[in-house]
Amino acid sequence: MTKALQVSNVEKVYGGKFGSATHALAGVSFVVDRGEYVAIMGPSGSGKTTLLNCIATIDRPTSGSVIIDGSDITHMRSRQLAQFRREQLGFIFQDSNLLDTLSCRENIALPLTIAHVRASEIDERVVRIATALGVNDVLEKFPYQVSGGQKQRVAACRAMVTNPTLVLADEPTGALDSKNSKLLLERFDALNESYGTTILMVTHDSFAASYCQRVLFIRDGRIFTELRRGNLTRRVFFDQIMGVVATIGGGQDDVL
Amino acid sequence: MFFRLALGNVRKSARDYAVYFITLVLGVAVFYAFNTISDQASFLSTDAREMVQAVGQLMLFVTVFLAFVLGFLMVYANNYLVKRRKQEFGLYQLLGMTRGQVSLVLFLETALASLASFVVGLLTGVLLSQLLVFVTAALFNDRVTNFSFHFSPFAALFTLGCFVLIFVVMLAFNLRMLRKVDLADLMSASRKNEQVRVRSLPATIVLGLVGVGLIGWAYYRLTRDGLPLDGTVEFPPFLVTTLIVCAGTLVFFYGLSGLLFHVSRAFHGAYYRGLNMFTVRQLSSKVNTVSVSMAVISFILFLAIMAVSGGMGICSGLDADTRKANPYDASVVFIYNQGTTIEEGQDTPAQQAMANAGIDFSSFSSQVEYLNVYNPGQVEGGEDLSVSGFAKASGVSPDIPGLSTSTDFSALTYYLMTQSDYNKLRSLNGLDPIDLGESGYLILSSVNASMANFDNAVMAAGTQISLGGRTLSPISSTADAGPSATPADVGAWFDAVVVPDELVSGAELANSIVDMNYSVDSAKGDERYFEETAKLSEMPNTEGQYRFISYGTRNDAIQSSQKTSGMISYLAIYIGFVLVIACAAILAIQQLSSASDAIPSYRLLAELGCPRSMALRSLLVQTLAFFLLPLIVAVAHTVVALRQLIRIISLIGSISWTNAIVTTAVAFVAVYGAYFAITYVTSRGLVTMHSSRARE
Numbered sequence: 001m002t003k004a005l006q007v008s009n010v011e012k013v014y015g016g017k018f019g020s021a022t023h024a025l026a027g028v029s030f031v032v033d034r035g036e037y038v039a040i041m042g043p044s045g046s047g048k049t050t051l052l053n054c055i056a057t058i059d060r061p062t063s064g065s066v067i068i069d070g071s072d073i074t075h076m077r078s079r080q081l082a083q084f085r086r087e088q089l090g091f092i093f094q095d096s097n098l099l100d101t102l103s104c105r106e107n108i109a110l111p112l113t114i115a116h117v118r119a120s121e122i123d124e125r126v127v128r129i130a131t132a133l134g135v136n137d138v139l140e141k142f143p144y145q146v147s148g149g150q151k152q153r154v155a156a157c158r159a160m161v162t163n164p165t166l167v168l169a170d171e172p173t174g175a176l177d178s179k180n181s182k183l184l185l186e187r188f189d190a191l192n193e194s195y196g197t198t199i200l201m202v203t204h205d206s207f208a209a210s211y212c213q214r215v216l217f218i219r220d221g222r223i224f225t226e227l228r229r230g231n232l233t234r235r236v237f238f239d240q241i242m243g244v245v246a247t248i249g250g251g252q253d254d255v256l
Numbered sequence: 257m258f259f260r261l262a263l264g265n266v267r268k269s270a271r272d273y274a275v276y277f278i279t280l281v282l283g284v285a286v287f288y289a290f291n292t293i294s295d296q297a298s299f300l301s302t303d304a305r306e307m308v309q310a311v312g313q314l315m316l317f318v319t320v321f322l323a324f325v326l327g328f329l330m331v332y333a334n335n336y337l338v339k340r341r342k343q344e345f346g347l348y349q350l351l352g353m354t355r356g357q358v359s360l361v362l363f364l365e366t367a368l369a370s371l372a373s374f375v376v377g378l379l380t381g382v383l384l385s386q387l388l389v390f391v392t393a394a395l396f397n398d399r400v401t402n403f404s405f406h407f408s409p410f411a412a413l414f415t416l417g418c419f420v421l422i423f424v425v426m427l428a429f430n431l432r433m434l435r436k437v438d439l440a441d442l443m444s445a446s447r448k449n450e451q452v453r454v455r456s457l458p459a460t461i462v463l464g465l466v467g468v469g470l471i472g473w474a475y476y477r478l479t480r481d482g483l484p485l486d487g488t489v490e491f492p493p494f495l496v497t498t499l500i501v502c503a504g505t506l507v508f509f510y511g512l513s514g515l516l517f518h519v520s521r522a523f524h525g526a527y528y529r530g531l532n533m534f535t536v537r538q539l540s541s542k543v544n545t546v547s548v549s550m551a552v553i554s555f556i557l558f559l560a561i562m563a564v565s566g567g568m569g570i571c572s573g574l575d576a577d578t579r580k581a582n583p584y585d586a587s588v589v590f591i592y593n594q595g596t597t598i599e600e601g602q603d604t605p606a607q608q609a610m611a612n613a614g615i616d617f618s619s620f621s622s623q624v625e626y627l628n629v630y631n632p633g634q635v636e637g638g639e640d641l642s643v644s645g646f647a648k649a650s651g652v653s654p655d656i657p658g659l660s661t662s663t664d665f666s667a668l669t670y671y672l673m674t675q676s677d678y679n680k681l682r683s684l685n686g687l688d689p690i691d692l693g694e695s696g697y698l699i700l701s702s703v704n705a706s707m708a709n710f711d712n713a714v715m716a717a718g719t720q721i722s723l724g725g726r727t728l729s730p731i732s733s734t735a736d737a738g739p740s741a742t743p744a745d746v747g748a749w750f751d752a753v754v755v756p757d758e759l760v761s762g763a764e765l766a767n768s769i770v771d772m773n774y775s776v777d778s779a780k781g782d783e784r785y786f787e788e789t790a791k792l793s794e795m796p797n798t799e800g801q802y803r804f805i806s807y808g809t810r811n812d813a814i815q816s817s818q819k820t821s822g823m824i825s826y827l828a829i830y831i832g833f834v835l836v837i838a839c840a841a842i843l844a845i846q847q848l849s850s851a852s853d854a855i856p857s858y859r860l861l862a863e864l865g866c867p868r869s870m871a872l873r874s875l876l877v878q879t880l881a882f883f884l885l886p887l888i889v890a891v892a893h894t895v896v897a898l899r900q901l902i903r904i905i906s907l908i909g910s911i912s913w914t915n916a917i918v919t920t921a922v923a924f925v926a927v928y929g930a931y932f933a934i935t936y937v938t939s940r941g942l943v944t945m946h947s948s949r950a951r952e
Contacts, residue, residue: 058863079867086865099857101537109528114866119528156862 002070004166004198005032012050012062012221025061027222032166035196037188037210041241042218044246049170051218052202056091056168057081066085070166086115089161089246092169097152098143098158104150105130108157115162129157132195133187149180157195160197170200173208185211187203206245210238219248258357269341274938276330277373279841280419282835284377285325287418288628289384290830291315291411296389309618316414318827322834323418327425329838332549332767334366334426337845345434359431366430370423377932378415382407392826424502445633460514467508472502475896482900502555505889508841511552512885513544518557531866531874538857539878542850543885549846553839554886558893560835565894565920566901567828573822578817579810581702583685583739585621585778586785586809588792589746590768590802600761603804604628606768613791620784625684627677629743629752630763632669632723641721641753642669643710650709650719671766673743678754684771685740692756696731697721699895700741700752712736723879744769768802782809798840809930829923836924837887840931846881851875858943881937887928 011032012025024047031044032038042048053059055066056072066073069088076084098107105126112122130136133153138146146154151171151239159167189211191197201212209215211234217224225244229237266273294312338345348358389403410540477497517540521527527536590606598604603611606741607626617624632641647654679689680702700717701708715730722728735741735751743752744767774781789807861871 056863081866082862082865085863089865091863097860099534099537099860101541101857102534106533106537110534110861110866113528113530113533114861114864114870116529119525122528173828217893 003031003067004034004036004069005200006065006067007051007055008032008065008067010051010054010061010066012047012054012059013062022156023221027055027064027220028218028223029064030216030223030226030238032198032200034165034198035192037181037192037199037212038201039212040202040216040218041206041209041245042224043204043206046219047221048218049204052168052200053168055166055200056089057085057191086111087162090162090164090167092152092155092159092167092172094171094174096143096148096150096175098155098156100143103140103142104146104154107143107154108139108161111158111162112209125161126157129158129161130154132191133157133160134183135236147180149183152176152180152184156184156187160191163195163197165198167197167199169199169203171203171205172201173203173205178207181205181208206241209241210234215241215244217244217248224248258361259364262361262368265361266315266368269337273337273369273545274934275555276334276841276845277369277376278934279330279837280370280373280422281377281380282837283422284374284415285381285384285421286830286834286837287319287323288378288381288408288411288415289388290826291319291386291414292385292408293392293826295406295408295411295546296385296392314823314827315830318831319414320421320687321419322831323421324425324865326834326838327422329842330422331426331429332842334430337849338362338430355435355552359434362430363427365429366423369676370419374416374747378412381415385411392822398700408895422857436858456927460511460518463507464515465511467504467506467511469506470500470504471892472504474498474504478896478900482903488687490539501893503555505893506548506551508889509543509547509554512550516543518866528861531870534857534861535874535877538854538874542846542878542882546846549842550886553842554889554893555892556835556839557886558841558897561890561920561924562831562897563828563835563897563899564832564924565917567824567832569902571825572725574817574821574824575814578814581742581743582745582808582810582813584771584810585774585781586772587744587807588770588789589744589806589808591804591806592765592802593766594764596765596802597762598765604765604768606770609792609802610770610797613795614667615788615791617770617772617785617788620774620776621772623684624681624770624772627673627680627743627771628765629677629767629769630760631766632672632753632763640669641672646670646710646714646719648715649721650717652713652717654710668750668775670699671743671750671765673752673754674757674760674787675754676757678740681740681743685738687738687740690731692731692754693785694727694756696756697723697728698731698754699735700743700754701735701737702741702743707751708735710738711737721753722927723755724758728755743767744771744808745810746806767780778809778811782811785809833923833927834918836927837931840883840928843883843886844931844935847879847935848939848942851932851942855943868944871943875940875943876936879932879939883928883932883935 008029011023012027013021014024015021028047028051028148040048040051044198050059054061055068057076062076064074068084071084073081075082098104100112108126108130109122109252112125117125126139127136130139133156135146135153135157138150138154143151143154152175156169156172159169173184176184185208188199188201192199199212201208202211210229213229215227217226227237227240228242232240265816291312293315345358345362348361353361373559385408389406417552474497477500480495481497517536520532520536527533590604590609592605596605604626643654646652675690675692678698682689690698699711701711712734715735716733719728720729722726741752772785774785776784786807792805858871858875862868
């Protein structure tokens with residue numbers, strides 16, 4: 001069986017060729033198995049967002065390859081990319097990025113309608129995922145009528161309703177208070193357990209990272225180290241993460 | 257420093273300013289070009305020159321009016337621009353600029369954009385006016401003589417004046433808006449707290465239905481009552497109809513947003529396919545925010561379409577009518593005092609006068625005919641040959657629409673004409689003579705179509721009249737409504753009854769008529785005609801037997817009708833054009849700014865894996881619907897109103913509307929379509945450029 005994600009030796013260079021170039025990513029390699037729940041942590045400027053963008057097909061790496069579910073996305077063309085994003089990827093952004101003019105139900109249904117799924121099936125799938133994420137009762141409301149936490153969970157529904165190979169989350173708890181963060185992360189955990197959804201989350205929140213099975217730390221465009229939760233309790237795992245964050249520094253600084 | 261900031265801002269928001277710029281350019285160009293009409297006169301022949309100059313005067317007034325309209329529309333457009341940049345203006349103040357300084361920047365920006373558009377507009381106008389000379393010539397049925405490049409300083413100054421007017425109005429509104437708001441409001445202006453209220457299902461359906469109902473009711477009222485143009489329809493009910501249709505349009509657009517959504521969602525399968533859901537929601541939210549301005553736009557469009565097609569229709573009608581009312585090259589008509597009679601075989605006073613003056617029409621005419629028209633009153637034992645008399649005898653309703661109600665037309669009497677005089681008219685028109693026999697009569701119907709309907713009904717009913725102790729019956733079932741029914745070019749004729757010659761002997765003379773067709777070309781003929789008739793007007797009316805003589809040639813009549821029709825079409829086209837530009841510009845600005853607001857949505861769609869073609873199709877549908885919605889309502893209004901207009905005008909004369917409608921449609925679609933195309937291409941560029949954060 002293919003891996004959900006294989007990142008090999010990815011480099012990303014910004015800027016000119018004459019010395020002024022910035023190496024945002026300087027050769028990153030790692031693998032994510034199916035059903036894994038992985039966090040990427042690192043201080044500001046460490047390259048974690050660039051890495052996520054390269055995986056998300058939003059940015060193109062300067063060299064190296066990104067293979068999702070067996071297909072190399074670094075050389076895909078526009079039309080293929082659209083289809084690939086539609087079928088294999090789900091995105092969750094820091095600001096939930098819901099369409100204002102659409103109701104929550106319609107926001108969740110959007111990826112399915114784009115993929116021309118039958119209308120009757122759409123209803124069923126929307127309700128199923130909304131129940132799993134606990135937003136069933138706000139489906140008929142508009143994004144401006146629901147709380148930030150609910151919005152973020154609706155966005156998560158939208159990312160997962162297509163059953164993508166890989167769900168990419170960029171600071172999903174960044175704009176949430178601790179109560180809503182906890183609620184969202186617990187739902188992710190549950191979805192990951194019961195449906196085997198593969199989730200890759202970029203965060204600088206150690207608390208959020210402690211829900212994952214594995215945490216990759218990057219610094220200066222390289223993988224610095226990685227932690228596996230194994231059978232540890234979340235509390236212990238959180239302390240371990242805090243330890244690494246203290247070592248690489250900046251982890252708490254850029255919260256402010 | 258402020259100047260540089262302003263310049264930078266204009267450049268930066270070039271896209272926002274684009275439509276504003278294009279509209280002002282077109283406005284200035286049209287203002288200038290149409291106001292050069294007085295100067296264009298010098299390229300035309302002397303006859304046309306006078307009329308064209310008269311139109312020029314009228315043009316100035318209309319332009320000032322249109323400048324106001326355009327000014328307020330631009331205020332609205334500019335409002336939109338400023339609103340979108342509130343946060344930027346707030347930032348300037350936060351950075352320590354005073355309100356005065358911010359206002360100065362805004363003033364400089366508006367001035368820069370306006371100045372540039374004025375210059376470009378004037379240049380376009382100068383080019384346009386060169387072409388317009390030929391259009392003017394065509395409208396006034398004239399040819400362009402000695403054409404050369406021309407520039408009218410007066411028109412340029414006048415345009416500048418109107419332009420300054422627009423600019424000042426616009427600036428005043430902008431500055432007021434900037435002064436009125438708080439810094440906090442300015443800063444949070446971009447935060448989207450504009451709520452998309454979808455009103456509840458019953459409410460929108462009721463609103464939509466009420467709107468449609470009101471519009472339908474107004475249509476019904478208009479169809480029932482007609483337009484208050486000919487005096488038969490009263491004005492107050494028409495005003496009520498107008499108010500109803502205004503209210504209906506407003507309510508309809510108010511409810512449209514929700515109706516649109518609820519109706520499309522009823523088609524569950526189609527709604528959840530592709531981006532249909534997104535398209536409907538975007539459109540419905542947009543219609544919701546601009547419902548009032550959409551209603552206003554659809555109304556202005558309606559006025560514009562009516563102005564152009566109505567104006568042009570009336571003109572073509574006038575031309576056709578004039579030709580029909582003037583079947584002969586020239587005529588002379590003697591109008592007698594009451595009680596003028598002649599003995600059998602005696603010359604009429606007209607013939608005596610012409611003989612005394614030594615007039616000779618035959619030297620330049622292929623055919624000259626002398627004939628008389630009699631009043632029926634004095635015919636011995638005569639029936640009452642009036643509308644009411646015929647109505648009574650035939651049982652046909654004397655209700656004749658299109659005839660003025662100011663006179664009691666049912667008392668109007670028919671003239672009498674002898675069969676031999678009528679046959680002269682037929683021969684002038686190249687028709688075979690007819691024979692009434694001993695007891696036949698024929699009605700000549702020359703007034704208008706509704707009068708002809710009455711005459712036909714009278715003849716078809718076989719109505720008998722008695723005259724001179726003889727009973728006459730109609731010789732056919734239709735009246736003569738062709739050219740031979742018109743006794744002469746000059747004057748307004750009431751209908752006449754043709755009877756056997758012997759029955760009118762001793763009747764009171766109404767008119768003596770000379771009709772002629774030239775053997776030479778019409779210009780030469782007119783010249784000779786006026787030479788001859790001049791002799792007559794120099795002769796004293798010694799006997800005092802005729803009241804006066806009227807003269808007229810077909811060319812005269814046609815030229816004066818062309819003056820009117822040229823004037824009407826000129827104004828109609830001008831007004832229609834400016835209004836359409838203004839409407840299209842507003843729609844374009846609204847659509848562009850909402851497209852730029854929607855950029856994040858399109859970016860998200862791309863990230864969700866929506867193919868670009870699908871997103872662009874949705875954008876196209878949105879833009880198209882946005883332009884079409886007010887147009888469809890306007891066209892619906894036009895169809896109903898125009899049918900009434902056609903009905904009334906066709907009573908007065910026959911009109912070919914096809915030309916007018918086709919011309920209007922083509923010009924209209926060209927301008928409106930151009931704005932639509934610019935809008936779509938620009939917003940597509942906007943969406944593609946900014947949504948490509950996602951790798952392509």
